[in-house]
Amino acid sequence: MAAFAETGIYLQFAEKPRGEARPLLWPVLVHRVLYPEAKEAQLNLFQRAVLGLIRAQLTQAEAIAELTGLHVNLIKLILAQGVSNGWLTDSARGLTEKGEQLLDGESVEDDNLKAGYLFQDAISGQFWPRFAEQLDSIEPEDPLQRYPVFKGERKSGKSIRPFVMAAGKSSLPTLDHEALAIAYRDYRDDCRAARQLDSGQFPQFLKLSGVQRLDDTAKPARVLLWAKPDDEGLELWAVDDPFALRANAWWLQDALREQTEGGNKYLLNHLQPLVSVPRADDQTVEQWLQAMRQQADMQVLTEYPWAARQPDIKRHLAALLLRMNKLEQGDQSEQELDAAVMECQKLLEVLMQWLIHQYPVEAGHLPKQKIVNREL
Structure with missing residues (x-):
């Protein structure tokens, strides 16, 4: 069992989102893990179309050319490349496992191992469904201040004064294979959803197989997060996803709700400007x-x-x-x-x-x- 202790380590993975938002300093335990380094998928539009049709059991070059409107010689070239790169079987009539991974937008594992980080929520004890390749530290203006203040954007000149979230008092569960598998499953689902909704650039998708703990003990730290109005209209607030895979950090919603419903008036005062309807003094x-x-x-x-x-x-x-x-x-x-x-x-x-x-x-x-x- 582990416990959170202040170390003066502050992390930031994303800038302030557009619109109204209020900063929070969220307590976490940082676990260092080892995972196979990933190679990004390298398929262009034409290759992806051809491989997709082959997976749909359309394997004749002439038929693929007729359906896509591409020249038959270009189709034959893509098929030859697919065989030589290991994406297609020798007969070019089916996809290999590597070809399936590339077509699904997944990364292909390499033999090289790389160190990364997994985060454990020091309020709820749950493991975040996110992995990071490196830790981006930020320094407060005065390290001796009890409530740290950070420099904001140069354009505005305003300082960032986050609300310091209280860590849980009880001991936190240790990292085991089951907890790692749950965190990875949610991380994988968010990666796939992000690729379906947007074609932009996202952090590398990491494979679970081969992931292992690198250090016996986790390092306490605080992550700078941003609370914002809930776009879904189901809650008063939401937390912006610091890793930009989804719009909101859904895994923090329950902990934020418990903190606000627990009667923390200082936190409520910090978040109240995000809500359009004023709150009465006696309202929960x-x-x-x-x-x-x-x-x-x-x-x-x-x-x-x-x-x-x-x-x-x-x-x-x-x-x-x-x-x-x-x-x-x-x-x-x-x-x-x-x-x-x-x-x-x-x-x-x-x-x-x-x-x-x-x-x-x-x-x-x-x-x-x-x-x-x-x-x-």
Whole structure:
């Protein structure tokens, strides 16, 4: 069992997100681990298309050329490259394990081992579903201050004064294979989701096989995180993902909620500017959040009474009205505008699902078109 102790080590992995945000210093234990170094996938658009069709059992070069619109000689060249690089079998009629990994966007393991870091939450005791290749330290303006202050952006000249989150008093569980497997599973799922939602650059995806502890003891530290308004509208606040795989650090949500609902008035005062509806002095966090929801629900009942009969439409409409109220009150940050657009998309999706369910199309009325027009 391990315990957290202040060491004066502060880490930062991401800059302040766009829009309104408040800094937090979150306590963690840093475990040093060893893992196989990864090689990034090296497939261009044409190679990815050809390998995908081969996985779909389309193996003739002429058929692939006709379907993709590429010259048949280019298809044959890609097939030859796939065989020589070990992506395709010798007959070029199937993918190898390496080809499957590349096509799925996963990294390919190398024999070289590399040191990295895994983080354990010193509040909840859980292991974060994130790995880091290096630790990015930051220095406070005055190392002797009880509550550290950091230099902010040069443009604003403002200092960063984070709220220091209290660590858990009980001993923390040790790192074992089961805990590592759970953290890795969630990390893998977030990596795959990030690749599906965005084609941007993300940290290297690490393979679990071969990961092992490098040090017997973990090093206590604090990570600079940013709390922000919850884009989903289900909570008062969310924590920005410091590793930029997802929009929010979902694994910190329960711990943040417990801290705020526990009556920590200093933390509440620190986070209160992020919420558009003012909090009464005698309101708990749950009552505060309920007041916001009731305000939106009342607006739905008075202005859109028909929506009350459809729970999904009502829920997303209420979330959108919350966003619209914040925009009308002057919070027109890019983050808030993006969140409002996202709520519009969700509302449109559930509305279309309701229409399809309410007015289904009879199979006999669908056009019987067997030939697909690829020019459309």
